[in-house]
Amino acid sequence: MALSLVNLDKIKHMKLQHLLLGCFIGLAFTACETVAQQPTGAPFEQSDLPYAFNALEPHIDAQTMEIHYTRHHKAYINNLNKALREAGDTLTPLLDIMARVSTYSTAVRNNGGGHYNHDLFWSVLSPDASEPSEELLTAINEQLGGMDEMKSALSKAGATRFGSGWAWLIVNAEGKLAITSTPNQDNPLMDVAEDRGTPIFGIDVWEHAYYLKYQNKRGDYLDAIWNVVNWEEVSRRYAEAMGADS
Numbered sequence: 001m002a003l004s005l006v007n008l009d010k011i012k013h014m015k016l017q018h019l020l021l022g023c024f025i026g027l028a029f030t031a032c033e034t035v036a037q038q039p040t041g042a043p044f045e046q047s048d049l050p051y052a053f054n055a056l057e058p059h060i061d062a063q064t065m066e067i068h069y070t071r072h073h074k075a076y077i078n079n080l081n082k083a084l085r086e087a088g089d090t091l092t093p094l095l096d097i098m099a100r101v102s103t104y105s106t107a108v109r110n111n112g113g114g115h116y117n118h119d120l121f122w123s124v125l126s127p128d129a130s131e132p133s134e135e136l137l138t139a140i141n142e143q144l145g146g147m148d149e150m151k152s153a154l155s156k157a158g159a160t161r162f163g164s165g166w167a168w169l170i171v172n173a174e175g176k177l178a179i180t181s182t183p184n185q186d187n188p189l190m191d192v193a194e195d196r197g198t199p200i201f202g203i204d205v206w207e208h209a210y211y212l213k214y215q216n217k218r219g220d221y222l223d224a225i226w227n228v229v230n231w232e233e234v235s236r237r238y239a240e241a242m243g244a245d246s
């Protein structure tokens with residue numbers, strides 16, 4: 001086994017040598033750079049939904065989930081890739097784009113946010129019951145007045161967001177939990193956000209997220225969503241934002 005690994009390393013090394021040689025003699029420098037960095041930037045792809053479209057029923061209906069995932073989220077990704085391709089930027093990671101989104105076009109801001117936000121949203125929902133970690137629960141109790149207070153404040157942030165947008169539970173620069181909301185497809189990672197921080201949970205309050213089932217009753221949707229929160233993932237994101245091993 002050890003010999004095989006050594007041989008494998010040699011083969012990899014030879015391939016790398018050939019690649020570098022090819023870069024120097026035949027290709028422009030930018031092409032070499034593209035080979036090394038391409039996977040971190042556009043084109044961005046849609047991750048699989050981690051559950052069936054009907055898995056969150058009756059709280060979120062299957063038709064809403066299917067249209068939301070296959071049409072809305074997919075469109076954000078396609079439009080983001082198109083905008084970045086036209087701008088000649090296919091190397092920058094999404095988080096770096098968010099951090100200096102003010103330097104990008106409106107199309108990149110709207111669709112980059114749309115992609116990041118929905119990717120997070122699918123991950124923090126689940127049909128399986130779970131509980132927040134001890135660390136997260138302690139922080140919610142000490143910093144936000146307890147679970148009921150936190151849920152009430154986050155639901156209020158979603159209910160009072162005029163028009164379309166998101167309500168967020170974030171970890172701010174001081175390492176404290178905070179609740180905020182953003183318009184459209186903005187998020188707290190963006191350099192344009194009023195309250196910046198790392199989102200660990202977010203609620204989509206665009207009408208496309210709830211209208212088929214709840215019509216104009218956004219409050220009912222906000223009440224129902226607490227039944228399908230993936231606290232395991234929210235806790236993992238909290239630990240990651242706090243710099244702990246997760």
Ligand SMILES: [Fe+2]
Nearest residue numbers: 072204206209
């Ligand atoms: Fe959405």
